[in-house]
Amino acid sequence: MAPSQVxxxxxxQLEAPEPEHCPGPESESAGKEDACQGCPNQNICASQxxxxxxxxxxxxxxxxxxxxxxxxxxxxxxxxxxxxFTSMLAWAIAADExxxxxxxxxxxCGPSLPLMLGANGETVxxxxxxxxxxxxxxxxxxxxxxxxxxxxxxxVIWRGAKKNGLIxxxxxxxxxxxxxxxxxxxxxxGTSDEHLSVTNYMKEAGIDGALIVTTPQEVxxxxxxxxxxxxxxxxxxxxxxxxxxxxxxxxxCKGESFIFKPTTGGGRKLCEELGIPFxxxxxxxxxxxxxxxxxxxxxxxxxxxxxxxxxxxVVDALRDNIEVNMKKLSI
Ligand code: SF4
Numbered sequence: 001m002a003p004s005q006v007x008x009x010x011x012x013q014l015e016a017p018e019p020e021h022c023p024g025p026e027s028e029s030a031g032k033e034d035a036c037q038g039c040p041n042q043n044i045c046a047s048q049x050x051x052x053x054x055x056x057x058x059x060x061x062x063x064x065x066x067x068x069x070x071x072x073x074x075x076x077x078x079x080x081x082x083x084x085f086t087s088m089l090a091w092a093i094a095a096d097e098x099x100x101x102x103x104x105x106x107x108x109c110g111p112s113l114p115l116m117l118g119a120n121g122e123t124v125x126x127x128x129x130x131x132x133x134x135x136x137x138x139x140x141x142x143x144x145x146x147x148x149x150x151x152x153x154x155x156v157i158w159r160g161a162k163k164n165g166l167i168x169x170x171x172x173x174x175x176x177x178x179x180x181x182x183x184x185x186x187x188x189x190g191t192s193d194e195h196l197s198v199t200n201y202m203k204e205a206g207i208d209g210a211l212i213v214t215t216p217q218e219v220x221x222x223x224x225x226x227x228x229x230x231x232x233x234x235x236x237x238x239x240x241x242x243x244x245x246x247x248x249x250x251x252x253c254k255g256e257s258f259i260f261k262p263t264t265g266g267g268r269k270l271c272e273e274l275g276i277p278f279x280x281x282x283x284x285x286x287x288x289x290x291x292x293x294x295x296x297x298x299x300x301x302x303x304x305x306x307x308x309x310x311x312x313x314v315v316d317a318l319r320d321n322i323e324v325n326m327k328k329l330s331i
């Protein structure tokens with residue numbers, strides 16, 4: 001697939017680029033908002049107002065129906081290790097060869113999962129059945145916009161509508177085979193267009209819930225509160241919160257120190273305060289960064305490290321929560 005095809009997704013019928021506060025030509029309010037007044041596209045957008053349900057929704061539903069569990073990985077702030085944690089989660093779940101795992105990188109402006117999962121520089125293959133993810137293990141596939149960029153250093157400068165178009169296309173056209181046990185969706189930090197799009201498009205297919213990643217210090221927790229509020233407003237179940245970079249265990253002396261101090265009680269206290277599950281704390285380990293940079297599975301070489309043990313405990317807690325929720329839903 002030529003990269004230019006991807007970049008034309010939702011803009012081909014517009015006369016001019018969307019202005020700064022564009023609600024999105026595919027949104028329900030396209031052509032009607034204040035931002036639309038005087039926009040050269042207003043007639044086009046207004047004439048495209050949906051007359052009924054979006055037909056793509058049923059295609060997305062159909063495509064995602066082979067997936068048992070869909071999990072959004074969120075963080076309030078950038079730099080807390082969300083993508084790193086997503087890659088660890090993917091490796092950890094896929095360690096069981098009987099479990100099929102997919103990782104979808106929706107951090108359109110900063111895609112990093114391919115590098116962390118050892119698929120950097122790969123390209124997506126297109127067939128009659130759709131776009132194939134890149135498989136980094138027999139049971140672990142990854143899809144990311146970085147596979148479609150002509151140059152890995154290219155900045156992706158897209159307005160909301162174009163990002164929404166790509167997200168829709170990822171959900172509609174990526175083929176995950178006959179069955180996938182887990183789809184981990186790595187989202188950008190904060191609450192933005194990407195979050196609204198993915199929750200909207202996946203609504204019918206059903207999302208198991210969100211896993212929230214934070215670091216212990218208040219400056220990170222502050223934004224996590226907003227993320228939690230977003231999940232509640234969007235009716236996304238919160239599967240739990242993980243406190244990443246929680247202490248540093250020296251690989252040599254095994255001594256522990258706190259680089260990011262939990263001055264207000266950290267993630268555990270926040271979970272108690274807001275009534276959400278605390279899934280665990282993962283210490284900083286420079287070997288995780290090294291494994292991610294080289295796209296290797298951290299667990300292969302450091303399975304007994306405190307960080308590996310902590311991540312596997314989080315995976316167990318997460319899977320327990322998903323099971324409990326499934327049981328509640330079936331009652
Ligand atoms: S929705 Fe359409 S009319 Fe409104 S601002 Fe965006 S491009 Fe312009």
